[in-house]
Amino acid sequence: xxxxxxxxxxxxxxxxxxxxxxxxxxxxxxxxxxxxxxxxxxxxxxxxxxxxxxxxxxxxxxxxxxxxxxxxxxxxxxxxxxxxxxxxxxxxxxxxxxxxxxxxxxxxxxxxx
Amino acid sequence: xxxxxxxxxxxxxxxxxxxxxxxxxxxxxxxxxxxxxxxxxxxxxxxxxxxxxxxxxxxxxxxxxxxxxxxxxxxxxxxxxxxxxxxxxxxxxxxxxxxxxxxxxxxxxxxxxxx
Numbered sequence: 001x002x003x004x005x006x007x008x009x010x011x012x013x014x015x016x017x018x019x020x021x022x023x024x025x026x027x028x029x030x031x032x033x034x035x036x037x038x039x040x041x042x043x044x045x046x047x048x049x050x051x052x053x054x055x056x057x058x059x060x061x062x063x064x065x066x067x068x069x070x071x072x073x074x075x076x077x078x079x080x081x082x083x084x085x086x087x088x089x090x091x092x093x094x095x096x097x098x099x100x101x102x103x104x105x106x107x108x109x110x111x112x113x
Numbered sequence: 114x115x116x117x118x119x120x121x122x123x124x125x126x127x128x129x130x131x132x133x134x135x136x137x138x139x140x141x142x143x144x145x146x147x148x149x150x151x152x153x154x155x156x157x158x159x160x161x162x163x164x165x166x167x168x169x170x171x172x173x174x175x176x177x178x179x180x181x182x183x184x185x186x187x188x189x190x191x192x193x194x195x196x197x198x199x200x201x202x203x204x205x206x207x208x209x210x211x212x213x214x215x216x217x218x219x220x221x222x223x224x225x226x227x228x
Contacts, residue, residue, distance in 0.1 A: 045219040091155050098169060101217060103155030
């Protein structure tokens, strides 16, 4: 069984600053994928970034990057130059051995002007 | 590509009533997924379809829940004899089912309130 843990229920960051959201996971699969999804208030969930476990290089999408530590089963998300529009719930998720996504409980990110 | 759509967006019902939700996936997406999200939690997987075949069901999907995707396009999720514990956001997602970058795209969800 897969589990995903997000230990930070809430985080806040000043506009233009950098913030890191933590995620740890557990899986017995050798081939799996990791994701960060963003869910703005009353809006639908969108994919922020994905990482294939077999790739050693950390994924990057514009201001979003991950720190994937496979041995430690850690998958943190770094948001650089934070913008007001980044305010949302962020969910870490894993996928392996099955098509389903397993999500953490989420981290609420507040961006202060 | 108009995205995943779900109807209705909100549903209020009384305990014991039956409800049905609809999901229209992104055109030509082979895979369709249902998740349930309760307040303060991440989404939990319910079931998924590859075309019209229902390939996986969670133990969360009790016998009061049934999902169909009759022609491999839209899907319906029915809850019979609703209970207050069924109150949640029901999310639908779809993916192409092809290649190594098979991303799930989510719809806006149907929020169910059982009184």
